Amino acid sequence: MELKQGLLSRRTINAFKKDPVEQSLIEDAIQAAIHAPNHKMTEPWHFYIFTEETKKKVAARRADLKAEKFVDQGSERAKEAWEKNYQFLVDLPWVIAVTTKRNEENLIRAKEDYAATAAAIQNFMLSLWAHGVGVKWATGRMTQDEEMHHIIGAKEDEELIGILFIGYPEIVPKAKERQEKEVVTWV
Numbered sequence: 625m626e627l628k629q630g631l632l633s634r635r636t637i638n639a640f641k642k643d644p645v646e647q648s649l650i651e652d653a654i655q656a657a658i659h660a661p662n663h664k665m666t667e668p669w670h671f672y673i674f675t676e677e678t679k680k681k682v683a684a685r686r687a688d689l690k691a692e693k694f695v696d697q698g699s700e701r702a703k704e705a706w707e708k709n710y711q712f713l714v715d716l717p718w719v720i721a722v723t724t725k726r727n728e729e730n731l732i733r734a735k736e737d738y739a740a741t742a743a744a745i746q747n748f749m750l751s752l753w754a755h756g757v758g759v760k761w762a763t764g765r766m767t768q769d770e771e772m773h774h775i776i777g778a779k780e781d782e783e784l785i786g787i788l789f790i791g792y793p794e795i796v797p798k799a800k801e802r803q804e805k806e807v808v809t810w811v
């Protein structure tokens with residue numbers, strides 16, 4: 625896939641097929657990720673690739689976090705939602721957590737490192753998209769959750785900035801409209 629076509633057509637995928645995705649595509653995507661620009665060559669990223677066992681633990685934690693929102697916890701409806709959320713993640717061919725380096729002493733470096741890791745995630749997603757593999761970059765409560773850090777074994781100086789859901793798309797959503805004129809000012 626041509627680069628420009630790839631980056632214009634990439635979408636956040638919400639519905640995935642269960643079809644397996646070859647490990648070599650994941651390895652290629654990590655290689656693409658680590659070629660992202662990073663100031664002072666800090667290489668602030670780390671990729672935690674989940675085994676089936678970790679996937680189940682993360683799926684359960686994610687389902688618990690979502691279930692906390694239910695007022696009628698313990699109801700049939702809440703149990704079904706828990707099961708659905710759990711199964712969604714377990715069925716994904718790959719799930720990968722990405723961390724960046726924390727830096728409380730140097731906030732500028734912390735920002736640069738976060739930006740570099742975000743660029744790495746974009747490279748990762750585009751590399752997979754070139755082969756028709758979709759990704760959802762998820763954040764929210766999952767990335768703020770201490771238990772989640774513990775499950776993946778992230779170190780003290782690492783901040784979890786995304787959990788990537790990966791698989792062939794069941795549906796590719798239409799692109800959301802972008803402001804084209806308003807975002808540019810000639811000065």
Ligand SMILES: Cc1cc2nc3c(=O)[nH]c(=O)nc-3n(C[C@H](O)[C@H](O)[C@H](O)COP(=O)(O)O)c2cc1C
Nearest residue numbers: 634635636637760761762763764786797798799800
């Ligand atoms: C830092 C970051 C965090 C995101 N977190 C979530 C998330 O938690 N849940 C979600 O559904 N999408 C998440 N997204 C995806 C955005 O919602 C999505 O990129 C946006 O709606 C534009 O759609 P597109 O990626 O298909 O162009 C995140 C994207 C970024 C860059």
